[in-house]
Amino acid sequence: MPTWIRTRRAVLGSRRLTPTPALLVVEGNRIVEVRAADDTPDEAPSDVEVVDVGDHLVTPAFVNGHTHLAMSALRGVGLEAMAGNIIEDLYFRIEALLTADDVRAFTRMGAAESLLAGVGAVWDHYYFGEAVAAGMADLGLTGVVAPTAQDLAGPGVPRLEDALDATARLATDDTWSERGIFAACGPHATDTVSDALWRRIAELAETHQIPIHAHVAQSVEEYTRSMQRHSASPVARLGQLGALDAGAGMLLVHGLYVTEADLARLKAGGNVLCYCPFSQLQFGFPAAVEGWWKAGIPFTVGTDCGASNDSMSVQQELRLLASGRAFAVAPSTVGRRFRAEGAIEQAAALDGLRRQRRTEQQALADPQTLLDTVWQVPGRLHPKLEVGELRAGARANLCIWDADDPAWWPRTAPVRALTMGDIGSPWGLMVDGRWIGERGDLRRSLLCSDDWREMRAEADGRLQALARRAGLPEWLSRLTPASRSI
Numbered sequence: 341m342p343t344w345i346r347t348r349r350a351v352l353g354s355r356r357l358t359p360t361p362a363l364l365v366v367e368g369n370r371i372v373e374v375r376a377a378d379d380t381p382d383e384a385p386s387d388v389e390v391v392d393v394g395d396h397l398v399t400p401a402f403v404n405g406h407t408h409l410a411m412s413a414l415r416g417v418g419l420e421a422m423a424g425n426i427i428e429d430l431y432f433r434i435e436a437l438l439t440a441d442d443v444r445a446f447t448r449m450g451a452a453e454s455l456l457a458g459v460g461a462v463w464d465h466y467y468f469g470e471a472v473a474a475g476m477a478d479l480g481l482t483g484v485v486a487p488t489a490q491d492l493a494g495p496g497v498p499r500l501e502d503a504l505d506a507t508a509r510l511a512t513d514d515t516w517s518e519r520g521i522f523a524a525c526g527p528h529a530t531d532t533v534s535d536a537l538w539r540r541i542a543e544l545a546e547t548h549q550i551p552i553h554a555h556v557a558q559s560v561e562e563y564t565r566s567m568q569r570h571s572a573s574p575v576a577r578l579g580q581l582g583a584l585d586a587g588a589g590m591l592l593v594h595g596l597y598v599t600e601a602d603l604a605r606l607k608a609g610g611n612v613l614c615y616c617p618f619s620q621l622q623f624g625f626p627a628a629v630e631g632w633w634k635a636g637i638p639f640t641v642g643t644d645c646g647a648s649n650d651s652m653s654v655q656q657e658l659r660l661l662a663s664g665r666a667f668a669v670a671p672s673t674v675g676r677r678f679r680a681e682g683a684i685e686q687a688a689a690l691d692g693l694r695r696q697r698r699t700e701q702q703a704l705a706d707p708q709t710l711l712d713t714v715w716q717v718p719g720r721l722h723p724k725l726e727v728g729e730l731r732a733g734a735r736a737n738l739c740i741w742d743a744d745d746p747a748w749w750p751r752t753a754p755v756r757a758l759t760m761g762d763i764g765s766p767w768g769l770m771v772d773g774r775w776i777g778e779r780g781d782l783r784r785s786l787l788c789s790d791d792w793r794e795m796r797a798e799a800d801g802r803l804q805a806l807a808r809r810a811g812l813p814e815w816l817s818r819l820t821p822a823s824r825s826i
């Protein structure tokens with residue numbers, strides 16, 4: 341049955357930010373029509389479900405540009421290891437012990453948290469890609485799954501062929517595309533993947549016309565290895581290997597060690613960078629994203645994993661993107677000099693630096709730029725995903741936000757609330773044309789369901805078993821016992 345969603349306030353996309361009355365017609369998993377309010381009949385045909393949400397704001401659901409949903413299982417495990425290279429020091433050791441069923445159970449936890457944050461689609465990258473896809477489908481989340489492939493180092497080395505086969509199956513098996521789940525190639529990073537494997541992956545991406553999703557220039561170790569082994573930066577090497585031009589485009593995540601020359605190698609048409617500010621604060625430092633913007637390279641924003649963020653709310657990343665550079669003012673030489681000596685001229689210099697940073701970053705704080713990173717850019721990167729905009733033909737992934745929630749009060753600047761506020765969970769959420777939980781009661785309806793309680797208990801049990809296998813008694817002692825019914 342078609343659904344009509346009527347609202348007095350729709351934000352149709354990052355290029356159409358002024359809230360307008362609209363009627364959205366949803367059939368199957370698609371928005372088939374978007375009508376202006378003065379163009380809509382008062383009475384709907386009898387075979388139509390009408391959902392009139394009044395003043396509630398209707399927007400595209402968010403898209404998380406980079407995550408590892410299953411890694412919410414490792415949240416809080418590695419705080420001590422954050423000082424070094426946590427990926428190599430700790431995660432690889434635990435991840436070598438994972439099973440496909442563990443990954444499916446843990447993915448459901450990250451998927452539920454994502455839905456509650458208004459995320460309708462994710463770009464996931466992890467081992468046992470089909471288990472990730474199954475865990476997403478269990479909750480009704482859509483997105484693009486990149487089975488992690490590596491042949492030089494990391495827990496995926498013994499499972500490399502499985503990962504490449506899984507990529508091909510995800511790309512061709514209709515049971516996934518019917519659930520709004522698509523494939524990307526998932527080379528892990530430039531230092532864990534050989535030249536030969538990069539070439540195979542570029543071919544695979546080309547064959548299936550799918551994107552490549554990889555961590556690129558995320559650590560000093562990766563940059564150093566690339567320069568020493570290949571006499572090229574990670575980005576330069578990818579260019580030499582043809583990876584930047586393969587398939588449906590390339591998503592390059594983190595880019596902490598990306599130079600100006602590297603930016604010149606990227607192509608706005610096919611390469612998308614990904615910025616994960618809260619995660620980068622924990623495992624590294626925030627990337628020089630204003631340089632990406634100046635170079636004209638599109639970028640998306642992602643949360644990265646629950647273990648290094650620790651939230652799945654990609655909306656909460658936006659205000660850090662908008663104004664994060666202001667953090668550089670106080671620790672600067674100018675700031676240090678002022679605090680040591682306190683002269684008026686030094687105070688003026690400090691204020692001058694504040695103004696300069698603000699001017700430099702102004703474009704990033706523009707609502708269109710901010711919302712592009714979580715709607716249109718990641719929503720279009722896979723040709724079949726088609727989310728991040730409310731337009732005829734797009735996949736029906738949308739949020740309805742409660743106009744009476746105090747986070748939106750006094751309703752004078754809804755776009756500002758979307759980009760700079762903490763708007764929590766949507767009042768209603770439709771993903772792939774299906775309602776998630778109950779409208780007006782999303783959180784309780786999801787978390788109090790019998791299905792959820794079973795999924796949660798399974799994840800608890802599997803996590804405890806994993807901690808035992810990993811021989812980490814301190815971690816095990818901190819895990820809560822398997823949850824009981826409330």
Ligand SMILES: [Zn+2]
Nearest residue numbers: 408555644645
């Ligand atoms: Zn990552």
